[in-house]
Amino acid sequence: MNPANRNSESDSLKFSIRDLSAFYREEQSLKKIALDIHPDQILGIIGPAGSGKTTFLRTLNRMNDLVPDFRMEGRILFNGEDIYQPRTDVVRLRQKIGMVFALPVALPLSIYENVVYGPRIIGTRKKDSLDDIVERSLKAAFLWEEVKDRLNTSAVRLSGGQQQRLGLTRVLALEPEVILLDEPCSGLDPISTAKIEEALTVLKSRYTIVLVTNNTKQAARIADNTAFFLMGELIEFGSTNRIFTSPDDERTNDYVTGRFG
Amino acid sequence: MRLHPRITQAGAVALLGASTLLTLIILFFIIFFVLEKGIPVVGWRFLAGNPVDMGKSGGIFPTVVASLILPVMAILVALPLGVGTAVYLTEYTRETRLTRIIRFGTDCLAGIPSIIFGLFGFIFFVTMLRMGWSLLSGALTLAFMILPTIIRTSEEAIKAVPHSYREVSFSLGATRWRTVVKVVLPNALPGILTGVMLGVGRSIGETAAVIFTAGSSLRLPASVFDSARTMSVHFYILAREGISTENAYGTAAVLILSVLLINSIAYWLMNRFMARNA
Numbered sequence: 234m235n236p237a238n239r240n241s242e243s244d245s246l247k248f249s250i251r252d253l254s255a256f257y258r259e260e261q262s263l264k265k266i267a268l269d270i271h272p273d274q275i276l277g278i279i280g281p282a283g284s285g286k287t288t289f290l291r292t293l294n295r296m297n298d299l300v301p302d303f304r305m306e307g308r309i310l311f312n313g314e315d316i317y318q319p320r321t322d323v324v325r326l327r328q329k330i331g332m333v334f335a336l337p338v339a340l341p342l343s344i345y346e347n348v349v350y351g352p353r354i355i356g357t358r359k360k361d362s363l364d365d366i367v368e369r370s371l372k373a374a375f376l377w378e379e380v381k382d383r384l385n386t387s388a389v390r391l392s393g394g395q396q397q398r399l400g401l402t403r404v405l406a407l408e409p410e411v412i413l414l415d416e417p418c419s420g421l422d423p424i425s426t427a428k429i430e431e432a433l434t435v436l437k438s439r440y441t442i443v444l445v446t447n448n449t450k451q452a453a454r455i456a457d458n459t460a461f462f463l464m465g466e467l468i469e470f471g472s473t474n475r476i477f478t479s480p481d482d483e484r485t486n487d488y489v490t491g492r493f494g
Numbered sequence: 495m496r497l498h499p500r501i502t503q504a505g506a507v508a509l510l511g512a513s514t515l516l517t518l519i520i521l522f523f524i525i526f527f528v529l530e531k532g533i534p535v536v537g538w539r540f541l542a543g544n545p546v547d548m549g550k551s552g553g554i555f556p557t558v559v560a561s562l563i564l565p566v567m568a569i570l571v572a573l574p575l576g577v578g579t580a581v582y583l584t585e586y587t588r589e590t591r592l593t594r595i596i597r598f599g600t601d602c603l604a605g606i607p608s609i610i611f612g613l614f615g616f617i618f619f620v621t622m623l624r625m626g627w628s629l630l631s632g633a634l635t636l637a638f639m640i641l642p643t644i645i646r647t648s649e650e651a652i653k654a655v656p657h658s659y660r661e662v663s664f665s666l667g668a669t670r671w672r673t674v675v676k677v678v679l680p681n682a683l684p685g686i687l688t689g690v691m692l693g694v695g696r697s698i699g700e701t702a703a704v705i706f707t708a709g710s711s712l713r714l715p716a717s718v719f720d721s722a723r724t725m726s727v728h729f730y731i732l733a734r735e736g737i738s739t740e741n742a743y744g745t746a747a748v749l750i751l752s753v754l755l756i757n758s759i760a761y762w763l764m765n766r767f768m769a770r771n772a
Contacts, residue, residue: 296665301588328667338658341681350676351666403666 246310247272247411247441248293253307255288255297255465262288264465266307272410275433275442277456277473279449279488284462286445287335290413293443294330295323312410328355331404335416337396339388344380347388347399351407366406374402375432394425401432411441419447430455449489453477461485525750532747535740541748545712549728550738554745556714560629560722561752564708565697567633567718568640569690575637576644577679577686583645584652585674604642611639612706620707627721632708639703640693647692651685652678684764691760695753701726725749 248270255263263285270276278286291297292305295316309316316326328351340347348367349357357363367384371377376398380391388399397417404412414433418426433442434455446452452459452473459476461468461484469476469485480486487493497505543553579600587593615635625631655678663673679686701724709721710731723731725745732742 294665296661299661299664324667324669327665332665334658334661334665336658338656338662340659340662340677350663350668354667354672400662403662407666 245272246270247312249310249313251308251310253289253292253305253309255285255292255303255305257288257300257304258302262465263292263305266467268460268467268470270441270443271458272441273438274457275437275444275455277452277459278443278445278462279447279452279459280462281488281493282447283464285465286462287415289462290332290415290443290445293411293413294327294332295321296327296332298323324354328407329409330411330413331407331409332413333397333400333404333415333417335419337393337400337420339391339396339399341387341389343385344388344391344399345384348402348406351403355407370402370405373405373432373436374398375428376402392425394421394428397421397425397429398432401429405436409440411443412436414442414444416445416447418451426451449491453489461488463488528743528746528750531740532743532745535744536747540741540744544714545728548737549712549732549741551741554725554728554741554748556712557723557725557728557745558748558752559714560708561698561725561749563629563715563722564632564636564704564724565694567629568636568697569693571634571637572641572644572693573690576641576689577648579645580648580652581674581679584649585670585678600642600645603638604646607702608639608700609702609706611635612703614638615703615707626719627707627709627711629708629715629718629720629722632704632722632724633718635703635707636697636700639700640696643692643696644686644689647689648682648686651682651688654685655681684768687760687764687767691757694756694760698724698753698756699726699749700724701730705730725752 246269248268250266250268250270253263253266253268254261266285266289278289280286288297292309293311293316297303297305305317311326311330315321340350342350345367348370349363352363352366357366368377368381371380376395379395388396391399401412401414401417418429421429430451433444436442437457444452444456456473458471459473460470461476461480461482463484469480469482471480476485477489480489540553541558542555544555545557546552579596583593583596612635615631615638619625619631619634620627625634659677659681660673663677664670668676704724705727708724708727710723710727711721712723712728713720715722726749729742729745729749732738732745
């Protein structure tokens with residue numbers, strides 16, 4: 234799949250971002266970002282710390298609304314609709330665009346209650362449907378086998394890697410369209426990382442995935458397209474293969490070859 | 495001159511250990527002193543009997559009842575108000591001049607001597623609102639007295655709930671209210687209970703604020719509009735007017751034992767709650 238061919242077909246785009254600038258107090262953290270995100274593939278976002286990757290990710294499901302003194306300009310179209318227009322239902326939006334955070338977080342509830350936290354908000358009440366959701370989502374996040382016998386025990390006792398897959402499970406339980414991941418493996422060991430990557434490569438057939446990562450090799454392994462951010466600017470965007478083998482910009486080349494960052 | 499690290503270390507351990515020991519000794523001395531003088535009087539008849547001759551003989555049953563009812567009523571009023579205020583201050587407003595003024599106000603309220611609360615309760619509830627000397631006037635006065643403590647401890651407990659829990663909740667589409675009810679408050683509960691415990695402890699031992707508002711009737715209260723005498727007021731009157739020193743100490747012993755009992759139960763509940771969630 235060549236992303237360049239699909240840029241013109243704006244109907245099939247999941248996200249279309251234009252002129253996106255973001256400010257925290259007086260400091261500008263994103264500068265005029267323009268980027269298209271295609272459905273059913275993994276977009277990897279790489280760049281050094283402080284390059285605006287996370288800020289960018291959090292504008293996509295309006296999580297930055299919760300940050301005091303945050304301000305943004307520009308437009309973000311999700312399925313062709315501006316998500317920052319006043320009549321956007323932020324609750325519905327966040328259910329369609331799920332998010333997994335950098336630090337694994339298990340809500341201090343049982344494993345079962347962690348998974349059904351989102352579905353209960355939409356109003357799913359029936360025990361059967363909830364049971365189904367729990368099993369299906371845990372399986373999709375490659376966690377079912379490890380926890381199926383102790384669903385009613387506290388999720389806080391799970392390992393970091395398991396908690397991170399639980400985070401993914403919580404998102405999958407809502408059957409979202411998009412999954413945003415903010416450095417999901419930054420605190421995990423290689424085996425846990427491999428499990429998450431395995432899950433993501435399977436999931437991309439049904440979900441649009443945006444993966445912010447501080448590990449360039451991870452983007453090279455599993456992303457279809459890759460965007461390189463540096464100091465709030467989008468330096469380069471293209472197929473992962475091209476970004477890692479023959480980037481146009483020298484700074485991209487320096488970063489992916491490990492000369493800085 | 496520089497001392498050897500091992501000497502400073504030993505000095506620190508000795509100093510800190512001594513302060514801890516001194517605190518414990520004073521605590522045990524007070525408890526021992528009161529119990530030694532009071533326990534001989536305490537028995538089933540003392541606890542369940544009615545006072546005779548203004549408390550010169552007989553039991554203290556009505557005062558035990560009043561001492562149990564007043565704090566419970568006060569908590570029932572102060573807890574929703576206090577937790578509500580704390581949630582508002584921490585979750586629904588940003589840190590502004592206004593929240594700082596509110597916080598300063600509650601801190602000042604916490605420092606007001608209880609007899610002033612008693613005077614206020616007498617003028618406002620007893621006289622102006624015509625509630626008379628009653629359990630209701632007493633409970634409302636106590637509620638306002640312990641409100642700052644409950645607000646402050648609840649606020650600290652809510653702030654201690656990791657921000658990441660809120661983020662996860664919001665990212666799954668929860669509203670602020672749902673996040674507060676499902677994630678923030680359950681996790682802040684042990685801290686909030688600490689505030690409740692402090693409040694109960696303060697109100698069960700309170701004398702000045704209660705004597706002006708709940709009065710000192712020795713009859714068993716039949717409704718919240720009746721006047722009643724708490725154990726601490728009873729102790730004060732027995733000792734102050736030289737009615738019966740033995741019964742005064744007996745009352746004090748029961749009072750101390752009830753506070754210990756309440757604290758133990760609260761700790762037990764808190765540990766059980768935390769064990770379930772961790």
